[in-house]
Amino acid sequence: MPTHTLQTRESKDLPARIALSAATVQGTHLRTEHVDDWLAERARAHTFRVDRIPFAELDGWSFQEATGNLVHRSGRFFTVEGLHVTEEGEPYGDGPYADWYQPIIKQPEVGVLGILVKEFDGVLHFLMQAKMEPGNPNLLQLSPTVQATRSNYTKAHKGADVKYIEYFVGRERGRVIADVLQSEHGSWFYHKSNRNMIVEAVGDVPLLDDFCWLTLGQIGELLHRDNVVNMDSRTVLSCLPFGDATKGALLSDIALLSWITGERTRHCVRAERVPLESIPGWKRGESTIEHEEGRYFNVVAVSVRAGNREVTGWTQPLFEPVGLGVTAFLTRAFGGVPHVLVHARVEAGFLDTVELGPTVQYTPDNYAHLPETKRPPFLDTVLRAPADRIRYEAVHSEEGGRFLNAESRYLVIEADEAEAPLDPPPGYAWVTPAQLTSLVRHGHYLNVQARTMLACLNATAVRTR
Amino acid sequence: MPTHTLQTRESKDLPARIALSAATVQGTHLRTEHVDDWLAERARAHTFRVDRIPFAELDGWSFQEATGNLVHRSGRFFTVEGLHVTEEGEPYGDGPYADWYQPIIKQPEVGVLGILVKEFDGVLHFLMQAKMEPGNPNLLQLSPTVQATRSNYTKAHKGADVKYIEYFVGRERGRVIADVLQSEHGSWFYHKSNRNMIVEAVGDVPLLDDFCWLTLGQIGELLHRDNVVNMDSRTVLSCLPFGDATKGALLSDIALLSWITGERTRHCVRAERVPLESIPGWKRGESTIEHEEGRYFNVVAVSVRAGNREVTGWTQPLFEPVGLGVTAFLTRAFGGVPHVLVHARVEAGFLDTVELGPTVQYTPDNYAHLPETKRPPFLDTVLRAPADRIRYEAVHSEEGGRFLNAESRYLVIEADEAEAPLDPPPGYAWVTPAQLTSLVRHGHYLNVQARTMLACLNATAVRTR
Numbered sequence: 070m071p072t073h074t075l076q077t078r079e080s081k082d083l084p085a086r087i088a089l090s091a092a093t094v095q096g097t098h099l100r101t102e103h104v105d106d107w108l109a110e111r112a113r114a115h116t117f118r119v120d121r122i123p124f125a126e127l128d129g130w131s132f133q134e135a136t137g138n139l140v141h142r143s144g145r146f147f148t149v150e151g152l153h154v155t156e157e158g159e160p161y162g163d164g165p166y167a168d169w170y171q172p173i174i175k176q177p178e179v180g181v182l183g184i185l186v187k188e189f190d191g192v193l194h195f196l197m198q199a200k201m202e203p204g205n206p207n208l209l210q211l212s213p214t215v216q217a218t219r220s221n222y223t224k225a226h227k228g229a230d231v232k233y234i235e236y237f238v239g240r241e242r243g244r245v246i247a248d249v250l251q252s253e254h255g256s257w258f259y260h261k262s263n264r265n266m267i268v269e270a271v272g273d274v275p276l277l278d279d280f281c282w283l284t285l286g287q288i289g290e291l292l293h294r295d296n297v298v299n300m301d302s303r304t305v306l307s308c309l310p311f312g313d314a315t316k317g318a319l320l321s322d323i324a325l326l327s328w329i330t331g332e333r334t335r336h337c338v339r340a341e342r343v344p345l346e347s348i349p350g351w352k353r354g355e356s357t358i359e360h361e362e363g364r365y366f367n368v369v370a371v372s373v374r375a376g377n378r379e380v381t382g383w384t385q386p387l388f389e390p391v392g393l394g395v396t397a398f399l400t401r402a403f404g405g406v407p408h409v410l411v412h413a414r415v416e417a418g419f420l421d422t423v424e425l426g427p428t429v430q431y432t433p434d435n436y437a438h439l440p441e442t443k444r445p446p447f448l449d450t451v452l453r454a455p456a457d458r459i460r461y462e463a464v465h466s467e468e469g470g471r472f473l474n475a476e477s478r479y480l481v482i483e484a485d486e487a488e489a490p491l492d493p494p495p496g497y498a499w500v501t502p503a504q505l506t507s508l509v510r511h512g513h514y515l516n517v518q519a520r521t522m523l524a525c526l527n528a529t530a531v532r533t534r
Numbered sequence: 535m536p537t538h539t540l541q542t543r544e545s546k547d548l549p550a551r552i553a554l555s556a557a558t559v560q561g562t563h564l565r566t567e568h569v570d571d572w573l574a575e576r577a578r579a580h581t582f583r584v585d586r587i588p589f590a591e592l593d594g595w596s597f598q599e600a601t602g603n604l605v606h607r608s609g610r611f612f613t614v615e616g617l618h619v620t621e622e623g624e625p626y627g628d629g630p631y632a633d634w635y636q637p638i639i640k641q642p643e644v645g646v647l648g649i650l651v652k653e654f655d656g657v658l659h660f661l662m663q664a665k666m667e668p669g670n671p672n673l674l675q676l677s678p679t680v681q682a683t684r685s686n687y688t689k690a691h692k693g694a695d696v697k698y699i700e701y702f703v704g705r706e707r708g709r710v711i712a713d714v715l716q717s718e719h720g721s722w723f724y725h726k727s728n729r730n731m732i733v734e735a736v737g738d739v740p741l742l743d744d745f746c747w748l749t750l751g752q753i754g755e756l757l758h759r760d761n762v763v764n765m766d767s768r769t770v771l772s773c774l775p776f777g778d779a780t781k782g783a784l785l786s787d788i789a790l791l792s793w794i795t796g797e798r799t800r801h802c803v804r805a806e807r808v809p810l811e812s813i814p815g816w817k818r819g820e821s822t823i824e825h826e827e828g829r830y831f832n833v834v835a836v837s838v839r840a841g842n843r844e845v846t847g848w849t850q851p852l853f854e855p856v857g858l859g860v861t862a863f864l865t866r867a868f869g870g871v872p873h874v875l876v877h878a879r880v881e882a883g884f885l886d887t888v889e890l891g892p893t894v895q896y897t898p899d900n901y902a903h904l905p906e907t908k909r910p911p912f913l914d915t916v917l918r919a920p921a922d923r924i925r926y927e928a929v930h931s932e933e934g935g936r937f938l939n940a941e942s943r944y945l946v947i948e949a950d951e952a953e954a955p956l957d958p959p960p961g962y963a964w965v966t967p968a969q970l971t972s973l974v975r976h977g978h979y980l981n982v983q984a985r986t987m988l989a990c991l992n993a994t995a996v997r998t999r
Contacts, residue, residue: 073868073869073956074869075781075783075784075868075871076782076783076784076785076786077782078778078782078783078786078787078969079788080788178802245788245789245792246788247788248788248791248795248796249791249795250795264795264799266792313543316540317540317541317542317543318541318543319540320541321541322543322544323545323712323713323775324541326713326714326975327710327713327731330713330714330715331713333715334644334646334715334729337642337643339642420885421715421885421977421978512886513886513978
């Protein structure tokens with residue numbers, strides 16, 4: 070039974086403790102320069118092999134007779150279905166009308182992505198896991214302490230095998246620092262969200278194989294390297310309640326919320342699930358479902374052999390984007406306070422029409438056929454940015470359990486008035502990282518790419534180039 | 535072009551200005567004791583007549599051949615369709631399984647509900663409209679300044695007839711105080727939300743017929759009367775950013791957010807739209823679609839003759855609940871700070887599974903057939919509350935444009951440990967009105983009944999019995 074004591078609504082000391090961890094570039098456990106060796110050792114400790122296979126060799130998966138949807142016979146995991154999207158892009162119904170079909174992943178269950186933290190020598194450390202996922206270009210990356218589907222952790226409740234799950238669910242869990250349902254990729258998932266949690270452990274925590282404790286400063290360093298910190302870690306880290314040390318922002322918080330509400334209102338998007346079989350513009354072969362012009366992504370199948378998982382082998386479909394993505398924030402300082410230019414993005418699978426994305430989030434190959442005037446705003450500014458304007462750069466990949474080699478260059482690029490004006494075009498707004506940190510306490514404001522960028526901005530703030 | 539000046543993220547003076555308006559029980563325009571006369575005069579100024587009609591007499595509305603859905607031939611307004619809801623009620627898949635069908639209103643467009651405010655003699659006044667709606671038991675109530683569907687205000691953009699809309703949309707609008715997409719009734723609407731706005735006018739505002747300026751203190755007084763302040767006004771008023779004068783809360787804000795996230799995760803609800811024709815348990819007659827046991831609500835049709843609307847007559851369907859609802863917060867003070875007991879409610883039409891509702895929100899008649907042990911928690915405590923425990927009571931009706939005589943007794947009832955324990959059952963939590971005020975800045979946290987209650991708690995705080 071809880072005590073009768075009132076709590077202060079906000080923790081007074083947490084922002085300072087997070088800032089201290091971010092400023093601590095060496096932890097008490099693994100030294101940053103030894104992380105590569107440790108990851109290589111963990112990779113050697115497990116066998117893990119991924120091979121592409123034709124759809125016919127999928128075990129338990131098949132194209133459903135009536136719909137052509139790709140489903141598992143158990144009804145579990147996820148399905149690949151069709152989506153028909155119609156969009157009236159402008160307010161007042163006078164804008165261009167968009168209409169397209171695409172495959173989409175439907176996976177209604179909500180998983181848990183959780184990072185356990187604990188103080189060592191007065192500094193918060195984060196418990197990270199060396200985890201292999203079939204879609205990762207390098208297979209093994211640093212993932213959250215817990216990365217569990219609902220099926221996983223319901224089993225766990227009955228005494229099964231998700232390590233550390235008891236720190237996140239149930240009455241005995243630790244002190245919650247963040248806990249929010251966040252969307253996943255709206256272009257590839259239909260209404261998918263996961264529970265992002267950060268929990269501070271009370272008492273001792275055993276350190277298991279494949280896990281290590283790192284400070285936020287160390288993770289910030291690793292976020293500068295390609296394909297080390299996985300997407301699930303990045304989205305969870307973006308939810309850390311950093312404090313706001315700045316003097317304000319171009320838009321007050323209510324002006325920002327009002328702008329977001331306006332963007333949600335002016336877009337009128339309908340996304341209807343349809344049978345995969347019937348979607349125009351896509352063709353199904355032996356081993357791929359692909360777009361007729363080779364754009365966007367392919368649906369493929371893989372076979373996985375693994376030695377560190379609850380099963381030793383399985384087959385599954387994956388989505389494979391056709392090119393390297395570019396995901397970038399343009400940044401400018403106003404009144405001495407750094408701002409980033411967010412884009413109110415429509416993605417067909419979002420629950421609530423629009424979420425804030427980075428300034429640029431595109432696969433340039435998909436636009437190569439278009440004349441310059443039709444190319445997405447700010448894309449060319451990002452692609453042509455000289456090296457001395459790049460404040461952050463690394464290649465990260467998206468969730469390796471669903472996406473194969475889904476890599477993007479993540480960039481923060483300093484812009485000027487000519488490239489990114491104080492008064493931006495409709496659909497764009499200047500906001501501070503602190504404002505994004507306030508928004509990300511709640512779901513459906515920042516898309517997963519913006520959350521990766523926010524994690525990089527916050528965790529690497531002390532050490533950007 | 536905006537200036538380069540940074541804004542403070544939160545207005546420093548706004549909470550005090552709102553508190554002053556709430557404490558001001560007489561305005562500079564209409565005296566509270568003259569509101570009844572003014573409303574009666576406005577009623578006399580317009581003809582307005584509502585008659586029940588059989589579905590066959592609906593003009594432009596018909597039951598679609600293939601589906602039995604009730605639709606308008608223009609494709610506009612809204613449709614009445616079927617919904618099939620399946621719910622696994624408990625975490626870990628071990629709970630009771632609920633499965634039902636019902637009619638539901640589908641109206642994808644987002645309307646604007648806006649109240650214009652302006653300072654007179656140093657006190658904020660709210661511009662309220664005397665507006666008739668066919669479903670209101672007394673036809674005419676106080677509505678927001680603007681209550682416009684998207685079709686309404688897109689017309690407005692082309693120079694048409696929603697009065698005062700220019701203060702809410704477009705570059706010339708006033709200073710935004712609140713602007714958020716809020717859900718409407720999840721039991722009757724599928725994924726419906728409206729834009730709730732409060733805007734402070736800059737410069738003079740002409741006062742038109744059917745409109746009056748009232749302080750928040752005056753509106754608080756009127757909220758104690760039955761069926762005076764309409765639902766649209768109440769939801770908009772709930773979004774006012776009152777300050778927090780209290781010392782804290784039983785749950786810190788992050789503990790509260792985590793509890794909400796947990797409630798959203800543990801409920802697994804699927805709501806699939808189905809043809810209205812085929813829904814089991816409901817029967818269609820000449821003039822009603824009703825539940826076989828006479829429970830829940832009826833779908834009916836009305837003919838409206840009006841003299842103050844853009845058209846002088848129309849017909850439309852309405853939903854008519856079968857009994858008087860009871861909507862109540864239990865309240866207790868902890869550490870000297872008043873708390874209310876919120877309920878994490880599943881309503882089938884919610885966009886995101888669960889929103890916070892009042893402790894009790896039921897039509898008691900729907901549960902009369904159940905044994906006492908199966909009746910909803912806290913309902914009997916509310917129904918049996920002695921008069922000296924009732925801190926607030928009034929009958930309010932829900933949106934009169936869609937719902938016919940949808941009245942509920944709204945109550946705030948002081949409870950004790952035996953009735954409402956400090957450690958409440960699963961699905962319930964103690965929160966402060968200030969915490970609800972923080973949540974309601976964002977959509978999909980508080981359902982429309984909880985927002986009515988919050989408006990009453992905040993606007994009447996200085997004058998509860």
